[in-house]
Amino acid sequence: MDIINYGIIGCGMMGQEHLRNIALLDGARVAAIFEPDEIMSNAAKAIAPNARLCASIDELLAFADLDCLLVASPNHCHVDALEQIAETNPLPLLMEKPLYTDPVDIARVEAIAASYPSPIWVAMEYRYMPPIHVLIEQVQRATGGVKMLTIREHRFPFLPKVGDWNRFNRNTGGTLVEKCCHFFDLMRLILGSDPIRISASAGQEVNHLDETYDGQTPDIWDTGYVMADFANGARAMLELCMYAEGSKYQEEISAVGPAGKIEAFVPGPGRFWPTHLGAPPVAQVIVSPRSPKGPQAVDIPVDPTILDAGDHNGSTFYQHVRFLDLVRTGGTPEVTLADGAWAVRMGLAAQEAAKSHAVVAQI
Incomplete structure (x- = not known):
């Protein structure tokens, strides 16, 4: 071929x-x-x-x-x-x-x-965003084994889509599925374990409240916290806010263990960055060992041509490079159907936990 x-x-x-x-x-x-x-x-x-x-x-x-x-x-x-x-x-x-x-x-x-x-x-x-990829590669060495993992996404509201399909949970699976399956996938990957309990608080607070489509008001959420306990004893938290497009960074990931902490900071799409502020921020990874103390920050730049091809910090390109190699040479996908199913199961469990105000253990 x-x-x-x-x-x-x-x-x-x-x-x-x-x-x-x-x-x-x-x-x-x-x-x-x-x-x-x-x-x-x-x-x-x-x-x-x-x-x-x-x-x-x-x-x-x-x-x-x-x-x-x-x-x-x-x-x-x-x-x-x-x-x-x-x-x-x-x-x-x-x-x-x-x-x-x-x-x-x-x-x-x-x-x-x-x-x-x-x-x-x-x-x-999101696995293939360069700063997150670096965090995944370095996380065990930097932390000595992750005990606490926090993912924050502060971003812009859902964009308009064809037929406004993404305004309704019946089409998207719910915000904690549609938007956050990426983060639940990262939790399992970084922690090397599966969740055993999920609790959540989430809802629709700011966005789309004054919109109607064929007489129906959108029901997608824009605010949420999700807590997950994992089988290996680690804990993870997600914080989502979809009316925070003024943020310097869109995604922030922090992993902490007995040896120290590693963080990844990912800017949002460059096309949304205000031009009067100059060039958009560059992604960064910071490693903070417990001893000797002293954070070590490294910029993680992405080729501007690749950045301009999408809204995901170059990750779509790097994912295709790996998928193309799989098509050429065979082997096992890096992200399997089982991984995809787990991400949805976690999102659905988080949706249910937020609706019922109860801990969900059947994931």
């Missing part, structure tokens, strides 16, 4: 970010696209002018020259697309998060996982 041909299902905002990043890869191109919205389809064609626009998923899956697939459709469409791919043309697949949104769909996912003949990689881009 000299050139890897992608087929892409769904080219809204996130799908177009994938298109821009695939264009930066050596030995890869987008060969076919299915996007039912005319405006988004035209935008995708402008980014990938040589790609064939398909009228249906079936037409795309019948395209003869595809080597791999990417699903970036709205959340509630993921499992249907996964089943159709599995039945029709089960190529290596990069599956956008969340893997599913309704608890009953886990059985459908597990049935596919049992027989799918090619690798399926769940797109947990």
Whole structure:
């Protein structure tokens, strides 16, 4: 395989970010696209002018020259697309998060996982943000074994999407699934353990309260705290605020253990940074040993071309580099269907804990 041909299902905002990043890869191109919205389809064609626009998923899956697939459709469409791919043309697949949104769909996912003949990689881009990647690599040495993990995301509200699908929990799975599955995935990865209890307090406090769509007011949350206890004794906390776009950093991760602390600071999308403040901030990692005391800070810059290709600190590009290698050489995905399912299970448990004001232990 000299050139890897992608087929892409769904080219809204996130799908177009994938298109821009695939264009930066050596030995890869987008060969076919299915996007039912005319405006988004035209935008995708402008980014990938040589790609064939398909009228249906079936037409795309019948395209003869595809080597791999990417699903970036709205959340509630993921499992249907996964089943159709599995039945029709089960190529290596990069599956956008969340893997599913309704608890009953886990059985459908597990049935596919049992027989799918090619690798399926769940797109947990945040693993591949350069500062977070450095934290993951250095966390055991810096902490001596993590006992406390804190993830904070202070960011902008949900952006408009096609048909306003992301304004309603029935489509997204809920904010703690849609937005926070990334962070629950990071918790399991960094701690090397699975959760046994989750508690949460969350709700809709500021955003979208004055919006209506077909007479319905959005019900997505914009505020939340989640606490999780893990089987290895570690504890983790998530703090989410989606009306804090004035922050210097969008994501802040802190891991602490008996040897010290390591922190990662990730700026938000450069396109949202106020131009009168000059250049956007650069990501940073800080290691703070207990002895000898003295924080050690390192900037983690990202190639500006890669930064400009998306809103996720370069992570979409670096994820594609690894996925492309998997397509070429085979092996096991770094983010498996089991990882994707765990992230959703934690999000659903957090949603339930916040609604019921009770600790959830059935995860």
